[in-house]
Amino acid sequence: MLLQKKQHPRETYDQIIKRIIENEEIPSMEEMFRRCDQIKDQKHYTTQQIVDMCHGMRRER
Numbered sequence: 001m002l003l004q005k006k007q008h009p010r011e012t013y014d015q016i017i018k019r020i021i022e023n024e025e026i027p028s029m030e031e032m033f034r035r036c037d038q039i040k041d042q043k044h045y046t047t048q049q050i051v052d053m054c055h056g057m058r059r060e061r
Helices: 013-023 029-042 047-060
Strands: none
Touching: 029 047
16 A cells, blocks of 8 residues: 555655655544444444445545
């Protein structure tokens, strides 16, 4: 995943991680739980489906 985020071939993983932390909006755990609760309220899902969806949201960021 980090390799895909490189903007330059010589960019280090440390530089990539710092850029991601500074530039990308990463939801807090509280926000993730709130989103998952909203999803669950909209339709009946199993716990595993909700966990999978939350992990998917985390990867989208």
